[in-house]
Amino acid sequence: MVVDDDELLRLGLQRILESAGNITVSAVCDGADAVAQAELHRPDVALVDIQMPDLDGLSVLRGLRRLEAPPVVAMLTGFGTDGNVAEALAEGAAGFFLKDAAARELIPGVRLLAAGGSALSSRVMRSLRATPVPPVPPGQDSARAAAPAHTPLPGALTGRERDVLDLLATGMTNAQIAERLLLSRSTVKDHVSSVLAKLGASNRIQAAVLARSAG
Structure with a gap:
């Protein structure tokens, strides 16, 4: 699903995505209709404009x-x-x-998201690496805060957890990490959960940002 207040942009993104052949855009709409359209069409992935006049992207x-x-x-x-x-x-x-973003980023990114991975534009990732992210204020829920700035990474990570984090930071899914490291998917899932907990990250992208920041 593509959510944007600009109809031409919505249709343009739809055309780019559906050119992949195995991606179907089930709905295009503005912010006000996004939740209703998602309930109706049950999309796997939603691309949401962060700046919209009727309802901003964060609210969506x-x-x-x-x-x-x-x-x-x-x-x-x-x-x-x-x-x-x-x-x-x-x-x-x-x-x-x-x-x-070029189709070479957008199409693979949507596929990664649908498969359970994370996707960040290369320019956005470079911007994040160049700007320190503030630590979580005392008493604030870490799941509601941006990725804490730990550089270098905490030493509590095991060698295998670092291996998993290295691959997670490239946007790999659990299945791809499992294949690369010759592990079961359930083992990789456990490692990812442990990495997120130890880094204080609430999702895979936050962990990826920390890994990239630490080199």
Whole structure:
């Protein structure tokens, strides 16, 4: 599902995505209709513009995440400011794309999101790496905060957890990590959960940002 107030952009993104052959855009709409359309069509992935006049993207993100069967949400932006990225990640976004991202980023990114991975535009990732993310304030729920700034990474990670984190930071899914490391998917899932807990990250992208920041 593509959510944007600009009809031409919606249709353009739909055409790009469906050119892949195995991606179907089940709905295109503005922010006000997003939750209703998601309930009707049950998309696997929603691409949501972060700046819309009727209902901003962060509000749409919150509404989608409250659904019984929420889609994986990635945010779209024309500028990708750090504050927007951090706030979207804190609200549970699993990806972040610039609107002018080439099809070579957008199509693989949507596939990764649908498969349970994370996807971040290369320019957004470079921006995040260059800007320290503030630590979680005392008493604030870590799941509502941007990725804490740990550079270098905490030493509590085991060697295998570091291996998993290295691959997670490239956007690999659990299945791909399992194949690369010759582990079962359930073992990889356990390692990912442990890595997130030890880093204080609430999702895979936050962990990826920390890994990239630490080199």
